[in-house]
Amino acid sequence: MLNPQLAPDFSDSTLEWRRMFAESWGTFVLVLVAAGGGGVVRDLSGGSLSLAMIVVAPGLMVMEIIYFMGTVSSAHLNPAVTLAFAVRGNFPWRRVPGYFTAQLIGGIAAVVFLRAMFGKTGLLGATVLGLGIGGAKAMVMELVLTAGLVNTILGTASGACNIGTNGALAVGAYIALAGLWASPISGASMNPVRSFAPDLVRGNFHTSWIYIVGPILGALVAVGFEWILRGKPTATGTIAARGTLGEGNE
Numbered sequence: 001m002l003n004p005q006l007a008p009d010f011s012d013s014t015l016e017w018r019r020m021f022a023e024s025w026g027t028f029v030l031v032l033v034a035a036g037g038g039g040v041v042r043d044l045s046g047g048s049l050s051l052a053m054i055v056v057a058p059g060l061m062v063m064e065i066i067y068f069m070g071t072v073s074s075a076h077l078n079p080a081v082t083l084a085f086a087v088r089g090n091f092p093w094r095r096v097p098g099y100f101t102a103q104l105i106g107g108i109a110a111v112v113f114l115r116a117m118f119g120k121t122g123l124l125g126a127t128v129l130g131l132g133i134g135g136a137k138a139m140v141m142e143l144v145l146t147a148g149l150v151n152t153i154l155g156t157a158s159g160a161c162n163i164g165t166n167g168a169l170a171v172g173a174y175i176a177l178a179g180l181w182a183s184p185i186s187g188a189s190m191n192p193v194r195s196f197a198p199d200l201v202r203g204n205f206h207t208s209w210i211y212i213v214g215p216i217l218g219a220l221v222a223v224g225f226e227w228i229l230r231g232k233p234t235a236t237g238t239i240a241a242r243g244t245l246g247e248g249n250e
Contacts, residue, residue: 019102020101024105025069026075028110030077031111041122055178055180063172073243074242077103078103084154085241090233107197133186135209139213142190142214144218151222152171154237155230187211192212196212
């Protein structure tokens with residue numbers, strides 16, 4: 001059993017609003033950069049943003065978010081990540097709905113902001129399939145990419161903490177790397193909220209299932225791989241999954 005002193009159980013409910021705010025705000029700025037650069041600003045600038053600029057920016061933003069608020073909520077920013085931590089046993093299931101809701105609110109708010117500022121330019125940054133790529137193939141790509149992302153997160157959480165320097169650099173680098181080679185295929189979303197929020201605001205759900213099913217299945221595959229690689233969940237991984245806000249007061 002994990003040492004409860006090393007793995008706070010969020011018993012201090014008075015701090016929960018900070019965690020929810022952190023997840024909402026973090027997801028807001030992530031989706032703002034990902035959807036903004038990936039569609040809106042690219043169109044506004046006449047296509048002057050390169051593929052490298054578009055896919056590296058979200059990776060850098062995730063790295064910054066982990067630095068500035070990772071200790072508060074652990075900076076999940078992604079329902080697939082929250083699900084993976086819960087299935088792995090590092091995160092309490094009772095907190096999952098709250099995290100999902102906060103992430104969804106933040107993502108939708110970011111797209112609403114983009115629409116208010118610039119209209120429906122660039123499909124509001126919707127994730128789109130590559131030329132000639134079918135839905136099934138794109139879904140499998142999202143599954144594989146998300147499995148790699150979640151393994152990166154779980155691995156650094158178990159060994160170095162997602163809230164630390166190694167986690168921030170590794171996760172940010174993975175997001176950028178995955179985007180550099182796979183964005184022309186599936187958009188390299190790896191995050192249901194990042195893709196669903198633009199679809200919801202623009203009212204087009206034709207490909208939404210790809211970016212929900214793929215990342216969820218990928219997260220579950222990654223948890224299975226983590227059991228093979230490291231066995232049972234660790235106290236270090238639990239700290240990384242939950243953050244350290246209020247630690248010592250809970």
